[in-house]
Amino acid sequence: MIDFLNALVVLANFVLVPAIAYGSQLALGALGVTLIYGILRFSNFAHGDTMAMGTMGVIFATWWLQSLGVSFGPLPTALLALPFGIAFAIALTLGTDRLVYRFYRAQRAKPVILVIVSMGVMFIYNGLTRFIIGPGDQRFSDGERFIISAREFKQMTGLREGLAIKTTQGITLVTAIIVVIVLFWFLNRTRTGKSMRAYSDNEDLALLSGISPERVVMVTWLIVAALATIAGTLYGLDKSFKPFTYFQLLLPIFAAAIVGGLGNPLGAIAGGYLIAFSEVGITYAWKKVLRYLLPENLEPSTLMQLLGVEYKFAVSFALLVVVLLFRPTGIFKGKSV
Amino acid sequence: MTDRVRTVFLFGLVAVLIIGTGISQSWNSALGILNMGLISAIMALGVNLQWGFAGLFNVGIMGMVALGGLAVVLVSMPPVPDAWAAGGLGAVAGLCIGAATITLAIFAWSRAPKRWRGWTVAAILIIGFVFYRMIFAPSTAAIEAVNPAGTGYLGGINPGGAGNFKSWGWITILAWPLGGVLAAGAAWAIGKTALGLRSDYLAIATLGIAEIVIAVLKNEDWLTRGVKNVVGLPRPVPYEIDLQADASFVDRAAGLGLDPATASTLTVKIGYSLLFTAVLLILLVLAQLALKSPWGRMMRAIRDNEVSARAMGKDVTARHLQIFILGSAICGVAGAMLTTLEAQLTPASYQPLRFTFLIWVMVIVGGSGNNLGAVLGGFIIWFLWVQVEPAGVWLMYIITAGMPEGAPLREHLLASTQHMRLLTMGTILLLVLRFAPRGLLPER
Numbered sequence: 074m075i076d077f078l079n080a081l082v083v084l085a086n087f088v089l090v091p092a093i094a095y096g097s098q099l100a101l102g103a104l105g106v107t108l109i110y111g112i113l114r115f116s117n118f119a120h121g122d123t124m125a126m127g128t129m130g131v132i133f134a135t136w137w138l139q140s141l142g143v144s145f146g147p148l149p150t151a152l153l154a155l156p157f158g159i160a161f162a163i164a165l166t167l168g169t170d171r172l173v174y175r176f177y178r179a180q181r182a183k184p185v186i187l188v189i190v191s192m193g194v195m196f197i198y199n200g201l202t203r204f205i206i207g208p209g210d211q212r213f214s215d216g217e218r219f220i221i222s223a224r225e226f227k228q229m230t231g232l233r234e235g236l237a238i239k240t241t242q243g244i245t246l247v248t249a250i251i252v253v254i255v256l257f258w259f260l261n262r263t264r265t266g267k268s269m270r271a272y273s274d275n276e277d278l279a280l281l282s283g284i285s286p287e288r289v290v291m292v293t294w295l296i297v298a299a300l301a302t303i304a305g306t307l308y309g310l311d312k313s314f315k316p317f318t319y320f321q322l323l324l325p326i327f328a329a330a331i332v333g334g335l336g337n338p339l340g341a342i343a344g345g346y347l348i349a350f351s352e353v354g355i356t357y358a359w360k361k362v363l364r365y366l367l368p369e370n371l372e373p374s375t376l377m378q379l380l381g382v383e384y385k386f387a388v389s390f391a392l393l394v395v396v397l398l399f400r401p402t403g404i405f406k407g408k409s410v
Numbered sequence: 411m412t413d414r415v416r417t418v419f420l421f422g423l424v425a426v427l428i429i430g431t432g433i434s435q436s437w438n439s440a441l442g443i444l445n446m447g448l449i450s451a452i453m454a455l456g457v458n459l460q461w462g463f464a465g466l467f468n469v470g471i472m473g474m475v476a477l478g479g480l481a482v483v484l485v486s487m488p489p490v491p492d493a494w495a496a497g498g499l500g501a502v503a504g505l506c507i508g509a510a511t512i513t514l515a516i517f518a519w520s521r522a523p524k525r526w527r528g529w530t531v532a533a534i535l536i537i538g539f540v541f542y543r544m545i546f547a548p549s550t551a552a553i554e555a556v557n558p559a560g561t562g563y564l565g566g567i568n569p570g571g572a573g574n575f576k577s578w579g580w581i582t583i584l585a586w587p588l589g590g591v592l593a594a595g596a597a598w599a600i601g602k603t604a605l606g607l608r609s610d611y612l613a614i615a616t617l618g619i620a621e622i623v624i625a626v627l628k629n630e631d632w633l634t635r636g637v638k639n640v641v642g643l644p645r646p647v648p649y650e651i652d653l654q655a656d657a658s659f660v661d662r663a664a665g666l667g668l669d670p671a672t673a674s675t676l677t678v679k680i681g682y683s684l685l686f687t688a689v690l691l692i693l694l695v696l697a698q699l700a701l702k703s704p705w706g707r708m709m710r711a712i713r714d715n716e717v718s719a720r721a722m723g724k725d726v727t728a729r730h731l732q733i734f735i736l737g738s739a740i741c742g743v744a745g746a747m748l749t750t751l752e753a754q755l756t757p758a759s760y761q762p763l764r765f766t767f768l769i770w771v772m773v774i775v776g777g778s779g780n781n782l783g784a785v786l787g788g789f790i791i792w793f794l795w796v797q798v799e800p801a802g803v804w805l806m807y808i809i810t811a812g813m814p815e816g817a818p819l820r821e822h823l824l825a826s827t828q829h830m831r832l833l834t835m836g837t838i839l840l841l842v843l844r845f846a847p848r849g850l851l852p853e854r
Contacts, residue, residue, distance in 0.1 A: 115610075116610040116613065173840060184609075186847075188609075188610065190843055192767055193840040194836065196771075196836025200830070200836060203826070203832065204829040204833065207826070208829070323617070327617075328614065331614060335610070383628060386622055389618065390618030390622060393615065393618065398603065401607065
C-alpha cells in the first residue's frame with residue numbers, strides 16, 4: 074500500500090504536476106491560435122512571438138514595479154504587471170492589424186497569403202523582441218518559490234518520496250481556470266461573444282444580420298493579445314523567458330489547436346493537455362514509478378524511457394499526424410476548410 | 411520595362427552589388443556572399459518548385475537542408491573500423507527492425523480484417539519497438555564509447571581511411587546527389603502522410619519534421635557525433651596551405667600583384683563558386699524546361715484550380731507528392747553544398763528563421779512561380795542578410811551620435827544591431843507582399 078502511494082507521489086511529482094502546468098500554458102496559447110483561425114481564418118505564425126512580446130511587456134513592468142518597491146507578497150510581482158503587458162500586447166496586435174492584416178482582409182486574400190504575411194510579422198516581432206530585451210534568458214519570478222516543497226511533503230506524510238509544487242505551477246492552473254471560465258462566459262453569454270461565434274460559423278449570414286466585422290476582429294485581437302500575454306507570462310514564470318523558446322512553442326501550440334480541432338475553443342484546451350501529457354509521459358523515465366509497483370524480481374533494468382527528452386517535438390508531431398490521419402478535423406469537430 | 415529588360419537589369423544590379431562589395435570591402439567577403447548566394451538561390455529554386463509551381467506550403471526546408479549536411483558526413487568522412495566492430499552491425503540491424511516494424515504495421519493495417527486490425531497493428535508496433543530498443547540501444551552505446559573525444563561515431567564511406575581521407579576530397583561532390591536522395595526520402599514519408607491534408611496542416615507537419623530532423627542530428631551521436639560536431643570535412647577544392655607551398659602558384663600570384671595568402675583564399679573560394687554555379691545552372695535549366703513542358707503547365711493548372719484539374723483526370727495527390735519530393739531534393743542538394751562549403755556539420759547551427767523562413771522571403775521577394783525570380787531573390791536577400799548588420803552599425807552610430815559616450819541607451823542600441831537583420835527581413839517581406847505581391851520578377 075505504501076509502495077503504491079509512493080509510486081503515486083513520484084508520478085504526481087514528475088508527470089502530473091508539470092504536465093498540468095505545461096498543458097495549461099499550451100491550452101491558453103492554443104486558444105489564441107484557434108480564435109484567430111476561427112474569426113480571421115488563417116494560421117497565425119506570429120503567435121509565439123506575440124506571446125514573447127507580451128511577456129516582454131510584463132517583464133519590463135515587473136522590473137519597474139520592483140524598482141518602486143512594490144511586491145505582491147508571496148505571489149510573483151509579474152501578476153501585478155500583467156495588465157501593463159496585456160495593454161502593450163493589445164496596442165501591438167491592433168496596430169499590426171491596422172497596418173498589415175486589414176489590407177488583405179479588405180481584398181479577401183486567400184488564407185495562405187495571410188499565413189505568409191504572418192510570417193513577415195513573425196520576423197518583425199522576433200527581431201523587435203531580441204532588439205529590445207536581447208536574445209538571452211530572463212528570470213523575472215519572485216515571491217515564494219514553493220507552495221509545498223519536497224522536504225515538507227515528506228515530513229507531513231512520512232512517505233519516502235516527496236511532492237514539490239512550485240508556486241508558479243499553482244498560479245498557472247488557477248489563472249488558466251479563471252481565464253477559461255471568463256472566456257467561455259464571454260463567448261456564450263454576452264452579445265459580443267455570440268456575434269463572434271456567429272461570425273466564425275457563417276461569415277455571410279453574420280454580416281447580413283448586421284454584425285460589424287471590424288468590431289468582431291478588434292475584439293478578437295483584444296482577447297488574443299490578452300491570452301497570449303497570460304500564456305507567455307505563465308510559461309516564463311514557470312520556466313524562463315527566452316525569445317527563441319517562445320518561437321519554438323509554436324509547434325506544440327499549433328499541434329494542440331489542430332489536434333483539438335482548429336477553430337474550436339474547447340478542442341484547444343483538450344489538445345493542450347493531451348499534447349502536454351503525451352510529451353511529459355513519453356519522455357519520462359518510468360523506472361522510478363515501476364520500482365514501487367512491480368515485485369522486486371521484476372524490477373526494470375533500464376530507465377524505461379520511451380524517448381529522450383530532446384525528442385519532445387517528435388511527440389507533438391506524431392500525435393498530430395495520428396489524429397489528422399484518423400480524424401482530419403480534430404478530436405472535437407473543428408472547421409475543415 | 412519589358413520582362414527581359416527587367417530581368418537583365420535586376421541581375422546586373424546583383425552583380426554591381428557583389429562587385430561593389432569586392433571593391434569597397436574585400437574580394438574575400440564578396441566571394442563569400444556570392445557562394446552563399448548561389449546556395450541560397452538553389453534552395454529558393456527548390457521552394458519555388460513547391461510553392462510557385464504547385465502551391466504547396468512547406469516550412470520544413472531546414473530539415474531538408476540538414477539532411478543534405480548529414481549526407482556529406484556519411485560520404486566524405488572515413489569509416490571508424492573500431493566503431494563498426496563495436497556495434498555497427500547492431501545499429502544497422504536495429505534500424506532494419508525499426509523499418510520492418512513500420513512496414514509490417516502499415517501492411518497489417520491495410521490487410522488485416524477490420525475487427526482485429528487496431529489490436530494487430532498495436533501489437534506489431536509494441537513488439538517491434540521492444541526488439542528495436544533491445545538491439546539498437548546497446549549497439550549505439552558501444553559505438554559512442556569508442557574514442558568519444560575523437561570519433562564516437564560510425565563515420566562515412568571515404569575509402570582513404572583515417573590517415574589519407576583528405577586527399578579523397580572530390581568524393582564530397584558525390585554527397586550532393588546523396589543529400590538530395592536523403593531529403594527526397596524524408597519528403598516522401600511526409601508527403602505520403604500529410605499531403606492529402608489542407609495547406610495549414612501540411613505547414614505544421616513540415617515544421618515538425620524539420621525540428622525532428624534537427625533533434626536526430628543533435629542526439630544520435632553514433633551517426634553525426636551530435637553537438638560535438640563533425641569538423642574538418644574534406645573538400646573538393648585544394649587547401650590554402652597546399653597552394654601556398656606550391657612554387658608555381660606563388661609565382662603566378664606575384665605576377666598578379668597578390669600575396670600568396672590572399673591569392674590562395676581567393677582561389678579556393680573561386681573554386682567553390684565555379685562548382686556551385688555549375689550546379690545552379692544545371693538545376694535552373696532543368697527547372698525552366700520543366701516549367702515550359704506539359705508537365706509544368708499541368709502543375710500550374712492544378713495549383714490554380716484543383717477541382718477542374720481533377721475533373722480533367724489529373725491525379726492531383728500523386729502530382730503533389732512528386733513535386734514535393736523534387737523540391738525537397740533540391741533543398742537537400744543545397745544543404746549538402748552548404749556543409750561542404752563550411753567543411754563542418756554543426757547541428758546546433760540550424761535555425762528555422764535562417765534556414766526555412768529566410769528562404770521563403772527569398773522566394774516571395776524574387777517572384778514565386780518564376781525560376782529566375784527565385785534565383786534573384788536568393789542573391790538579393792542573402793546580400794541584404796549579410797550587409798544589413800554593418801549598415802545597422804553605421805545607422806546606429808548616426809542615431810546615437812548626439813548621445814554621450816557610454817550612455818546606457820547608446821550602448822544597448824549599438825550592441826543590438828545584429829538583430830536588425832530579422833527586423834529588416836520582416837519589413838521587406840511585408841512591403842513586397844503589400845506593394846508588389848507577385849515579386850520582383852513576376853510569373854509570366
